[in-house]
Amino acid sequence: MSRPDQLKLGTFVYTFGFHPAAWLHPGSDVQGANDLAHLKKVAQISEAAKLDFMFFADSPAAAIGDPAALARQPTKMNRFEPITAITALSQHTERLGFVATASTSYYEPYNIARLFASADHMSGGRMCWNVVTSDHDETGYNYNREGLPPHAERYERCEEFVDVVFGLWDSYEPDALLLDRDSGIYHDQNKLHELNHHGKHFQVRGPLNIARTPQGRPVIAQAGGSEPGMELAARTAEMVFSLASNIEKNRAFYANVKSRMAKYERHEDDLKIMPGIVINVGETEAEAEAKAQQLVDLMHPDVGLLMLQEFLEADLRGVDLDKPFPMERMPEKAKGSKALFDELKEFVTQGHTMRELITHYARRHTGNGLTGTPSQIADFMQEWFETRAADGFILMFPTLPSSLEDFTRLVVPELRRRGLFREDYEAGTLRGNLGISEPGNRYALARAAE
Numbered sequence: 001m002s003r004p005d006q007l008k009l010g011t012f013v014y015t016f017g018f019h020p021a022a023w024l025h026p027g028s029d030v031q032g033a034n035d036l037a038h039l040k041k042v043a044q045i046s047e048a049a050k051l052d053f054m055f056f057a058d059s060p061a062a063a064i065g066d067p068a069a070l071a072r073q074p075t076k077m078n079r080f081e082p083i084t085a086i087t088a089l090s091q092h093t094e095r096l097g098f099v100a101t102a103s104t105s106y107y108e109p110y111n112i113a114r115l116f117a118s119a120d121h122m123s124g125g126r127m128c129w130n131v132v133t134s135d136h137d138e139t140g141y142n143y144n145r146e147g148l149p150p151h152a153e154r155y156e157r158c159e160e161f162v163d164v165v166f167g168l169w170d171s172y173e174p175d176a177l178l179l180d181r182d183s184g185i186y187h188d189q190n191k192l193h194e195l196n197h198h199g200k201h202f203q204v205r206g207p208l209n210i211a212r213t214p215q216g217r218p219v220i221a222q223a224g225g226s227e228p229g230m231e232l233a234a235r236t237a238e239m240v241f242s243l244a245s246n247i248e249k250n251r252a253f254y255a256n257v258k259s260r261m262a263k264y265e266r267h268e269d270d271l272k273i274m275p276g277i278v279i280n281v282g283e284t285e286a287e288a289e290a291k292a293q294q295l296v297d298l299m300h301p302d303v304g305l306l307m308l309q310e311f312l313e314a315d316l317r318g319v320d321l322d323k324p325f326p327m328e329r330m331p332e333k334a335k336g337s338k339a340l341f342d343e344l345k346e347f348v349t350q351g352h353t354m355r356e357l358i359t360h361y362a363r364r365h366t367g368n369g370l371t372g373t374p375s376q377i378a379d380f381m382q383e384w385f386e387t388r389a390a391d392g393f394i395l396m397f398p399t400l401p402s403s404l405e406d407f408t409r410l411v412v413p414e415l416r417r418r419g420l421f422r423e424d425y426e427a428g429t430l431r432g433n434l435g436i437s438e439p440g441n442r443y444a445l446a447r448a449a450e
Contacts, residue, residue, distance in 0.1 A: 007385055007420050008272055008392030008434055010053040010099065011046045013039070015080075017399035018278055020073045020307065021299035027402025033078040036088055042401050043089045046096055049408035050422050052433050053097030053128065054089070055221075055241070055394050056082035060106060061139040066317070069306040083115050090123035097430030099128040099221050099239075105154055106134065106143045109164035109202055116218045117169060117210045125214030125429035128239065129165075130221040131232075133158045155228040157201045162220070162236050164204050167195040169217040171207035173444045187211075193443050215429040216438035225253065233271070234260030238436050241394055242275045250275060250389035270436045272391040275384070278369030279395055281377050281406050288371045291406075295398055296362050304358035311340075311361070321355040324348065340364060369396065374410040382420060 015033045016022035023030055032038030043054055063076040070077060086098035098119075102112055112129065120127040133154035134140075137147035148154065176191035195206035222233050223241040233240050234257055242253055250273075258268040282288030301321055309316050314329045325348040333341070347360055370380055384390040397403035415421035427433050 002386045003388075005269075005391075005435060006422055007381060007415065008274060009051045009421065010055045010097075010274065010392070010394045011042065011051055011404060012055045012057065012276060012394050012396040013042065013400070014057065014075050015039075015078075015400070016074070017403060018396040019295045019299075019398040020075060020303050021295050022399045023074055024298045025295065025399045025402070027399045029401075032400075033074060033080075036080075036085070038400075039080075039085060039089055040092045042404060043093050043096055045401055045404055045408060047093050049412050050425055051096065051395075051408075052392070053099050053126075053430060054086070055099040055130070056086060056101060057130075058082045058101040059134070059136055059139060060103065061136065061142050063136075064138045065309075066302065066306050069300075069302040072300045073303045073306070083119060086127065087119045087122055090119065090126060093126075095126070095425040095428060095433070097126045097128060097219070097433065098123065099130050099219075101130040101132055103132050103134040103139070104158040104161040105149070106139065109161050110168060110204055110206075110208070112161075113165045113168035113208050114210060117208065117213050120213035120215065120218045121210065125431070127213075128219035128221050128430055130223070130241070131158065131162060131237070132223065151226070152228070155226075155232070159228075159232060160199045160201050162232070164195070164197050164199070164202050166217070166236075167197060167442075168204070168206055168208040169213070170442050171195065172211045173441050173447075174212050174216075175444075177211055191443070212441065215431040216441075219430050219434065219436070230257050231260060233257050234266070235264045238270060238431075239272045239274055239434070242273060247384060247387070247389045250384065251387060254388055254390065267437070272434055272436070273389075274392045274394050275390050276394040276396050278398060279377060279403065279407060279411075280369075280371040280398060281374060281403075281410050283373065283410065285372055285376075288373065291403075292363065292371050292398070296359055299362055301355060301358055304362045305354075308358055308361050312344075316354075319354050321358070322353050324351055325354055325357055374414040377407075377411045378414040378418060378420070381415065382418060385420065 012018060016028040022028050029038040046054055059076055063070055082100035083102065086100045090098060116127055116129050134148060140147045171193055173191035176187050178185050178188055192207055195204055197204045219238045220236055221239040221241060222237040225242065240257060242250060254273045257273065258271060261268055261271060280288050280292040282291055305316055312331055314331055316329060319326060330345065344361060348357055370377055381393060395407060397407065412421060416423060425433055431438055
């Protein structure tokens with residue numbers, strides 16, 4: 001190998017799997033949204049394969065849109081709150097890490113600091129906070145707001161929010177707990193600190209009423225390719241969730257974010273770039289293709305139409321599915337992937353019907369991220385890893401647990417044969433397994449410098 005380290009891998013969790021029709025698949029648990037046993041099984045399969053973590057995406061709101069389509073797409077409509085879920089799952093695992101999404105737009109810093117510190121203690125140091133600002137109006141309607149604040153305002157709040165949380169996590173110095181029964185002194189009063197933060201968005205006195213956690217503080221994950229997002233990642237993040245769209249673009253993104261870290265006195269190895277990738281694997285190409293197509297066939301056209309509308313930001317209600325796409329409704333530019341947008345435009349100019357377009361988009365968006373044999377999947381990962389387009393991958397399995405089981409049975413042994421992935425965990429904490437350093441406590445560092 002051209003790198004001394006190894007791939008980092010995590011399981012991305014929508015309850016039934018990444019594909020919107022996953023709940024219809026026999027390889028998923030139709031009761032799983034309200035049964036911890038389903039997620040426990042996913043966690044234990046992930047841990048047995050020595051994967052680094054489970055990654056819980058989340059939005060603290062049900063989706064809005066076409067009620068008929070949403071009645072067929074339960075991803076946002078019925079799922080556990082993630083911090084609760086990961087805390088419970090940590091009690092059924094020993095080494096697997098857990099990533100939970102929580103929005104800086106709808107929490108207070110003290111809540112987040114306390115929740116994740118508690119979960120980190122309960123898990124023995126295996127927790128990660130995925131920092132988001134939220135990007136859907138429906139969430140704001142549940143928090144005394146009309147939609148979302150502007151992007152710049154959300155990021156400004158987020159910057160201050162993260163700084164406050166870091167300050168609260170430093171409240172106790174590492175050796176502050178004396179636990180001295182003879183003297184009756186529980187903690188050293190000189191090593192517990194008030195934060196006394198007074199900023200534009202927050203006033204937080206502190207201290208946090210929980211000791212420093214087993215891994216110093218929970219790991220920080222972040223997604224977002226905007227300029228403010230990349231700068232925030234370089235300053236604060238230890239894991240970045242990007243999109244595995246194009247290897248050249250990812251190499252540029254990788255280099256861009258990591259090159260910013262030096263000005264914050266951070267080492268590049270303390271940030272892992274981990275693209276998300278949908279995986280369909282089979283023992284043969286035909287088997288993998290059949291698995292991808294099965295999910296497309298299970299998906300109702302109403303669900304596919306809703307997905308297509310969200311991608312194009314176009315109103316397609318009432319369009320005849322068996323007639324060509326009405327070009328007057330095609331936007332001028334893409335909301336998301338320009339490459340996929342251009343492909344869809346070319347597809348519809350060939351005279352395909354709306355129904356055919358829905359099927360084509362569903363296959364490209366959710367079933368064709370990476371479809372192939374174990375060797376083909378490993379080739380892809382190895383190239384991205386060794387040419388520094390990625391430090392690892394967040395694995396977006398179409399169905400859970402069946403697609404995860406396929407990956408651990410077929411791909412993990414091939415990665416190990418190539419020396420790309422671990423045989424066993426290196427440490428007991430998520431930081432240790434990711435190979436990122438424990439941040440110093442600001443007060444202890446200042447004391448040592450005196």
